[in-house]
Amino acid sequence: MLVKTVLNHVEHFKSFVFSTVRFQIVRGSEAVVVDVKPRANSKPECSECGCRGKTYDTLPVRLFEYIPIWAFQVFLSYAPRRVICPEHGPKVEALPWGYGKDRMTTSYQIYLARWARRLSWQETATIFQTSWDSVFRAVQYVVDFGLANRNLDGVTEIGVDEIAVHKGQTYLTLVYQLNAGARRLLWCGPQRRVKTLLRFFRDFGKERCKQLKFVCSDMWAPYLKVIAKKAPKALNILDRFHIMGKFNEAIDEIRREEAKQFKAENQTNVLEKGRWLLLKRPENLTEKQTARLGDLLKLNLSSIKAYLMREDFQRFWEFEHGDVAEQFLNNWVTRALQTNLEPMHKVAKMLRKHKELILNWFKAQKRLSSGAVEGLNLKAKLTIRKAYGFKSTKCLEIALFHTLGNLPEPLCHSKFC
Numbered sequence: 001m002l003v004k005t006v007l008n009h010v011e012h013f014k015s016f017v018f019s020t021v022r023f024q025i026v027r028g029s030e031a032v033v034v035d036v037k038p039r040a041n042s043k044p045e046c047s048e049c050g051c052r053g054k055t056y057d058t059l060p061v062r063l064f065e066y067i068p069i070w071a072f073q074v075f076l077s078y079a080p081r082r083v084i085c086p087e088h089g090p091k092v093e094a095l096p097w098g099y100g101k102d103r104m105t106t107s108y109q110i111y112l113a114r115w116a117r118r119l120s121w122q123e124t125a126t127i128f129q130t131s132w133d134s135v136f137r138a139v140q141y142v143v144d145f146g147l148a149n150r151n152l153d154g155v156t157e158i159g160v161d162e163i164a165v166h167k168g169q170t171y172l173t174l175v176y177q178l179n180a181g182a183r184r185l186l187w188c189g190p191q192r193r194v195k196t197l198l199r200f201f202r203d204f205g206k207e208r209c210k211q212l213k214f215v216c217s218d219m220w221a222p223y224l225k226v227i228a229k230k231a232p233k234a235l236n237i238l239d240r241f242h243i244m245g246k247f248n249e250a251i252d253e254i255r256r257e258e259a260k261q262f263k264a265e266n267q268t269n270v271l272e273k274g275r276w277l278l279l280k281r282p283e284n285l286t287e288k289q290t291a292r293l294g295d296l297l298k299l300n301l302s303s304i305k306a307y308l309m310r311e312d313f314q315r316f317w318e319f320e321h322g323d324v325a326e327q328f329l330n331n332w333v334t335r336a337l338q339t340n341l342e343p344m345h346k347v348a349k350m351l352r353k354h355k356e357l358i359l360n361w362f363k364a365q366k367r368l369s370s371g372a373v374e375g376l377n378l379k380a381k382l383t384i385r386k387a388y389g390f391k392s393t394k395c396l397e398i399a400l401f402h403t404l405g406n407l408p409e410p411l412c413h414s415k416f417c
Contacts, residue, residue, distance in 0.1 A: 029073065044093035050094065061077055064103055110410055112135055116138065121139070150405070158216070161174055162174065172188050172189070172397070173191065173196045175188070183372055214234060215227050215231055243358065247347055248279050254302050274292070278303060302340075305339065309344060319362070322363060329351060379403065383400055384399070
């Protein structure tokens, strides 16, 4: 079977035909080159408006990289025509296998982008003997197509969070859809400011904002301010993961202060290497760690008091009714403020300040939590590592949409990607 026959079977370029197939040295290696010719009497099409017109002139031959076959790279060879467009004047004709000045066919770009979702971008470039920039352009093409053709109807539950992306205080704000069976990245933007999240709601649209029922977020003040303004009908549920994270920060602060006190008084530091004993959930400890934690619980230490207060508060999440949970929360805050543990005072004041938003978790019948957001964040961090070499935040956003956006893709005839 001829290569031309295979191409005719999978690719259908209207007004063009495959001509000669030959071997040619391209970039220092032997490659398969397929000549493409316009059909007889066919008129070129303006790349701006799609209007057909007479041929103005013909440009030099260009090579467009196609999906590799066996041990050879494949190129389509074509001399583009310029069309006389009544509206735009002389323009290079539209080519059905590519767009703009890019020298890769759209089929090859989709092929590379699908592999770049499985492998790192650099691995993909190495395997297919191309450059990192070529892989990036392929991913960008697929993402741009997906963003232009995705459907945002039916989004009623979203989660807002941020991840650190560079050294220093550099963040990306991420907005996820959390509807069951449709979890995906909806939007991302640089930094974590009021303007950042306002930009999401502006892009999302007023009508879609009115349809939001639940918003899961942390206690970052700019997020709460914007959510209250732009989605007033939605129930804002504070992220359980971040709330318990405040407890862990307080316990760790108390433990560090006690360790300094032991050192200053030349006492044995019984808390040495005990950080994760206090921060991990009891069910996640090993047998050895559980035994040592049991010994620590017998000691009258401030760290242990804080640990027991955190474990006592865990009961809050087990209540079935919001009024009972509110009463427990009030009692716990009162007891915490009566201790001499300043870091726990901060936690108690935080709980009292955001009590209404915390209790929204029960109004939502416990059906929405931070678990989905944190799971997607882990995938986002993995994507950052796989796409190492990105040169800008915009490039990183493209990588995240490619992996987590669940975007529609252009049609690709290759099944092996």
